[in-house]
Amino acid sequence: MRALALALLLMAAPAFSQEAPLGASTCLGCHSPVRADAAIPSLRGRDAAEVAAAMREFREGTRPATLMDRLAKGFTEAETQAIAAWITR
Amino acid sequence: MRIARRALAALLLPAPAFAQASARVVVIGGGFGGATAARSLARAGIATTLVEANPTYTACPFSNAVIAGLRPMEAQRFGYDALRAEGVSVVHQRATGVDATAKRVILADGTVLPFDRALVSPGIELRFDALPGYDEAASRAMPHAWQAGAQTELLAAQLAAMPDGGTVIMAVPPNPYRCPPGPYERASLIAHFLKSRKPRSKLLVLDAKDVFSKQRLFEAAWAALYPGLLEYVPLAMGGRVTEVDAKARRVTTDFGSHEGAVVNVIPPQRAGAIAQAAGLADRSGWCPVDPSSFESRLVPGVHVIGDAIIAGAMPKSAFAAHAQARVAVAAMVAMLRGAPVPAARLLNTCYSLVAPGYGISVAGVYRPANGVLADIPGAGGTSPLDAPASVREAEAHYAEDWFATITADAFA
Numbered sequence: 001m002r003a004l005a006l007a008l009l010l011m012a013a014p015a016f017s018q019e020a021p022l023g024a025s026t027c028l029g030c031h032s033p034v035r036a037d038a039a040i041p042s043l044r045g046r047d048a049a050e051v052a053a054a055m056r057e058f059r060e061g062t063r064p065a066t067l068m069d070r071l072a073k074g075f076t077e078a079e080t081q082a083i084a085a086w087i088t089r
Numbered sequence: 090m091r092i093a094r095r096a097l098a099a100l101l102l103p104a105p106a107f108a109q110a111s112a113r114v115v116v117i118g119g120g121f122g123g124a125t126a127a128r129s130l131a132r133a134g135i136a137t138t139l140v141e142a143n144p145t146y147t148a149c150p151f152s153n154a155v156i157a158g159l160r161p162m163e164a165q166r167f168g169y170d171a172l173r174a175e176g177v178s179v180v181h182q183r184a185t186g187v188d189a190t191a192k193r194v195i196l197a198d199g200t201v202l203p204f205d206r207a208l209v210s211p212g213i214e215l216r217f218d219a220l221p222g223y224d225e226a227a228s229r230a231m232p233h234a235w236q237a238g239a240q241t242e243l244l245a246a247q248l249a250a251m252p253d254g255g256t257v258i259m260a261v262p263p264n265p266y267r268c269p270p271g272p273y274e275r276a277s278l279i280a281h282f283l284k285s286r287k288p289r290s291k292l293l294v295l296d297a298k299d300v301f302s303k304q305r306l307f308e309a310a311w312a313a314l315y316p317g318l319l320e321y322v323p324l325a326m327g328g329r330v331t332e333v334d335a336k337a338r339r340v341t342t343d344f345g346s347h348e349g350a351v352v353n354v355i356p357p358q359r360a361g362a363i364a365q366a367a368g369l370a371d372r373s374g375w376c377p378v379d380p381s382s383f384e385s386r387l388v389p390g391v392h393v394i395g396d397a398i399i400a401g402a403m404p405k406s407a408f409a410a411h412a413q414a415r416v417a418v419a420a421m422v423a424m425l426r427g428a429p430v431p432a433a434r435l436l437n438t439c440y441s442l443v444a445p446g447y448g449i450s451v452a453g454v455y456r457p458a459n460g461v462l463a464d465i466p467g468a469g470g471t472s473p474l475d476a477p478a479s480v481r482e483a484e485a486h487y488a489e490d491w492f493a494t495i496t497a498d499a500f501a
Contacts, residue, residue: 023434023454025419026412030438030487032494039490066472066483067452071436074454074468079434 021082023075031087043087052077052084112136112425115194115204117184117363119146119169122210122395122410124499129418130208131176135425138202139172140194142183146500149268150407151492152237156245157278158286159445165237167500187367189388206421208383208392209369209376210410211361212236213267216374219357220260220333227335231352234275235267247351248279253287255350260330260340262357263297265375267396267405270302270451272355274441277307279353280315281444293349294321295342297329302404303441303451303471310443330354360397367391375399380457381433382420383413392417401461402453409437411495433457437469440488448484 030040043051057063058072059080075083112135116127119141127139146167154160169179182196187207194202215233217224223231234244248257257279261272276294283290292315301307311319322328327344334341339348359365359374369376369385376393377386380401385391394417395410403409412435420430438452453469455462472484 020415020419022432023436025415026434026436028415028498029408029411029436029495030491032497035494035497038494039486040494066480066487067438067450070452070468070470071438071454072468074434074436074465 019086021086022079024083024086027083027087043084044089046088048081048084048088051088052081055080055084112205113138113203114206114208114421115140115202116208116210117141117187117194118210118212118361118395119143119179120210120212120395120410121148121407121495121499122414123208124167124169124172125411125414126208126210126394126418127177127179128172128175128499129415130421131172133418133422135422136178137176138178138180138204139169140180140182140184140196140202141169142181144168144181147237147241148407148492148496149235149237149271151489152234152241153271153275153278154442155237155241156234156248156275157282158245158249159278159282162242165241167496169500171501184363185366187363187369187388187391189367189390192390205425206390206392208394208417208421209364209367209397210393210395210414211364211397213358213396213405214361214365216357216359220330220354222333222335223354223356227333228354230335231333231338231354233355234353235271235355235358244351244353248282251287251290251350254289255287255291256347257283257290257292258340258347258349258352259292259294260333260352260354261294261296261298261301261328262355263329265405266355266358268439269404269406270307270439270441272296273301273303273307274443275353276319276321277310277315277441277443280311280319284315284318288318290318290350292319293347294319295328295330295340295347296321296323299323299325302439303449305474306449306471307441307443309474310447310449314444314447360393364393364397369393370397371399373399380460380462381416382424382430383417384420384424392421399461401455402464403435403437403455403462404439404453406437406439407495408439408491409435411499412436435462438491440484440491442485442488446485447478447481448486448488449481450484450488 058068116139130137148165186195232244234240332341360370364370376398383392394413396405435455449472451471454465
């Protein structure tokens with residue numbers, strides 16, 4: 001029971017917006033955590049390493065983009081990885 | 090699930106969290122900034138009251154498509170039931186004052202709302218004292234349509250009723266104002282409307298400045314889509330409107346005067362009325378804030394976000410207000426806990442339509458520097474000038490998707 005409560009708490013805790021890493025909460029202006037049918041994909045449940053890799057390619061200009069190439073350049077690799085871990089949770 | 094989470098949090102979080110759980114925040118203004126902030130505060134366990142005069146919010150993004158007959162007005166309207174369901178106390182009253190010393194907000198009916206911290210997201214107030222001849226009465230003949238609602242419908246109706254062969258005039262203000270690319274999106278979509286419905290008509294855009302957001306993209310699109318129909322007159326060519334006559338539907342510039350079948354005057358603006366009443370605005374009419382916490386530089390304990398603030402490089406947009414709400418709430422929660430304000434990094438994205446299926450964008454990444462929000466060098470910028478039609482179509486599609494997401498995040 002205690003283990004379940006702790007597990008629930010750990011799951012629930014990152015949902016509080018103030019715990020978002022640098023810049024991450026403002027990603028939600030486009031990437032909806034709730035709209036499953038969105039054209040701009042929800043990143044919830046995706047693989048964090050894949051999201052971080054995509055961001056790296058956007059930053060380096062090796063992945064086609066309409067807009068993410070411009071935004072990805074505003075973050076370092078470490079910042080990107082923290083955002084990817086949070087937004088895929 | 091939410092209740093279970095709250096119960097667990099109450100059970101397991103350490104003592105300082107209890108102090109925070111009993112904290113009270115009053116949010117004034119239920120637009121993109123205020124609604125997002127109120128919801129985020131409630132989710133953080135803070136007793137949150139949202140003060141908003143109108144029971145329904147009418148969104149400005151995409152209202153230019155309503156004006157051009159491309160979108161129903163209903164698609165712009167949002168309510169506050171979802172916020173209530175999350176525990177936000179929504180009060181449909183006008184706030185008349187903020188007493189920062191006594192820590193209370195005063196409402197029009199005399200109600201007093203105590204707070205530990207307050208957040209004001211007041212939007213803009215149109216200045217009916219800035220352009221000779223353009224007061225509130227004049228706006229009923231020459232709509233501004235710069236606050237979505239009845240004015241949007243009035244401009245749409247005037248365009249629908251005007252004779253083919255008439256001239257539409259737009260007067261565009263100097264910086265700063267809500268939605269920097271908005272006048273040019275509006276010009277584009279009005280031109281699209283005229284081209285498809287009243288092709289012998291003309292659009293004259295009179296601008297009080299020489300440079301504007303996404304300028305090369307707009308000008309390239311105008312040359313390709315609306316040659317001979319849309320005439321743009323910058324400040325240097327006499328574009329600044331100095332006086333209007335609402336009865337004659339006439340505008341006067343430094344170089345002459347023009348009469349229109351429809352005249353859309355976008356007047357100069359300032360922070361919304363409550364910001365002026367609460368002493369949050371400086372002599373510029375806008376609100377100086379700390380760029381990490383969005384706490385007012387003039388009234389401690391009160392945070393200000395959205396179109397009303399002096400945000401440095403960050404534009405006055407719905408996206409920016411939403412982003413600032415998230416960051417301001419994180420700062421407020423930390424301050425209520427006695428914790429340091431987290432570092433801030435904010436995004437902005439603004440899409441504009443130049444025609445149906447033809448979208449362009451500008452984006453930016455911002456961080457606090459020298460007391461304001463500054464662009465991160467190398468990041469951000471506009472859509473490429475030479476993009477193929479498929480990219481323009483994708484951006485038009487993403488624009489609609491963005492609107493669906495941000496309105497869901499704020500209101501649904």
